[in-house]
Amino acid sequence: MPADSPARATARGTIALLTGAAGFTEHRPPSRPLPPDGPLGWAGYDAARERAAARTGEEESVVYGTGTVGDRACVLLAFEFGFLGGSLGRQTGDRLAAAYELALSRRLPLLALVATGGSRMQEGMVALTQLQRVAAASARLRAAGLPQIAVVRDPTTGGGWATVGAGADVVLALPGAQVGFAGSRVRPADADPYAYSAEGQFAAGQVDAVVPPGELARTVALWLRALGPHDALPAAPLPRARSAARLPETGREAVAAARAPGRPRAEAYLADYFAARLPLHGDRCGSTDPGLLCGFGLRADGSPVAYVAQCGTPTRPAGYRAAARTIRLADRLKVPVLTLVDTPGAANDAEAERAGAGAAIAETFAAIAAVRVPVTTLVIGEGGSGGALALAAPDNTHVTADSYFSVIAPEPAAAILKRPPSETGATADQLRLRPQDLVDLGIARSIVS
Incomplete structure (x- = not known):
């Protein structure tokens, strides 16, 4: 990549790209000088540091301090790749630990602008153990309910990617x-x-978004608004129904309405519900599910809501893992959750089984069961079996008139009961899966009109 590329900008140039006229106040940790040629006595190390300082104007490979992005204060740390490849040594670790501690003491989000080649060879294992310091500092921020956002620049590799970068709550590239x-x-x-590459990591679900430099400041500002920190927020309000469907008279009518090609899907509901959406992408295990949408959004009044929305397809293991990730992050940051249920059921092909369908669904059930923030669920189409129930709030599920919820879809239900396909409609009628049945049975609290 060319040296003048925005992804190769200096640490201070990248900070200025985000803070603009709002400015940046640099902090420095207490000085802890290295012995001659570093902890290993590596011949020529001091001279290499002096050359790097003369070339970049920096004393180390990380700059940190406080600043404002949009209208949100945060702690920023930025790697200077021109200083020994942005590598991590003991003094780098001092600065990183100090940046995390500053965010903790001031209860501010941490924004990391990463460009590093990894641990510094001239400091050997002393350099490598700085990763443990970073991991511990990051864990303290998570425990305190403070968000961490990483912007990965060119290049971001080695331990810097595996801690400061990939360890953040949201990863932009x-x-x-x-x-x-x-x-x-x-x-x-x-x-x-x-x-x-950034694009390859996005395709593999390891990066949440690839953001052009001109859009970076606005995108980060929206993320800072959405992630907080927040005090306890009220439950997410219910979306309004997107169609004026009448209540079905039979179970088979309910199934037909939920499967109608023209029925509004998750994208329509989310577009109506949010003024701004910030997607979370991927399961962090190498997979994505385009049929399940996750992220955080800002309502017209500025209030944040996390969302998990099925798009009418069988949900794959990657989708359930991404859902669990979103719900747990929202819980830690005290943001209410909205789930939109719409699936004929969990994917049940051989590849889904190899990818751990059962464990992924169990993880989602556990995330919903353990969550402390309010969860609001609206069934907007098909509610097929445990694959749908895993995303439903046990005490706050609502349904639309063009939806159904069933122990399993009517076709496999008939097969399990050893009934011929001709009896699928009658089986649907027996399952009491209509919206009004779900309210009568206490499964749903209301039918949203």
């Missing part, structure tokens, strides 16, 4: 950036370079 645990000099010679 600049286009074309090299991103991956293995840097270009140590990966296999025949490795596909796309896998080590």
Whole structure:
């Protein structure tokens, strides 16, 4: 990537891109000088540091302090790749730990602008153990309910990616950036370079968005608004129904209405509900499910709500893992959750089983069961079996007139009962899956009109 590319901007240039006229106040940790040529006595190390300082104007590979992005104060830390490849040594660890502690003491979000080649060879294991310091500092922020956002620049590799970058709650990347645990000099010679790019990491569900430099400040500002920190917020209000469907007279009519091609889907509900949406992408295990939408959104009044929305397709294990990730993050940050249920059921093909369908569904059930923030659920279409129930709030589920909820879809229900396909409609009638049945049975609290 060219040295003048926005993804290769200096640490201070990247900070200025985000804070603009609002400015940045730099902080410095207490000085802890290194012994001559560093902890290993590596010949020429002091001279290399002096050259890096003369070239960049920096004393170390990380700059940190407080600033404002949009209208939100935060702690910013930025790696200077021009200083020994943005590598992490003991003094870098001092600065990183101090930045996390500053965010903790002031109860501010942490925004990390990462560009690093990993641990510093000239400091050996002393450098490598700085990753443990970063992991511990990050864990303290998580325990305190403070959000962490990473913007990964070019390049972001090694331990810096595996801690400050990938360890953040939300990971944004600049286009074309090299991103991956293995840097270009140590990966296999025949490795596909796309896998080590921002776009490749996005495709694999490891990055939430690839954001052009011109949109970065606005995007980060919206994320800071959505993630807080917040005091306890009220439950997410119910969306309004997107169709004026009448209540079905039979179970088979309910199923037909939920499966109607023209019925409004999750995208229509979310577009109506939010003034701004900020997607979370992927399960962080190498997979994505385009049929399940996750993220945080801002309502017209500025209030944040996390959302998990099924899009009418069988939900895959990656979707359930992404849902659990979203719900747990919302719980930690005290943001209410909205779930939109619409699936004929969990994906049940061989690939889904190999990908851990049962464990992924169990993880989602557990996330809903353990959540402390209010969860609001609206069934907007098909509610097929446990694959739908995993996303439903046990005491705050509502339904639309063009939806159904059933122990299983009518076709497999008839098959389980050893009934011929001709009896599928009658089976649907027996299952009491209509919206009004669900209210009568105490499964749903109301029919949203």
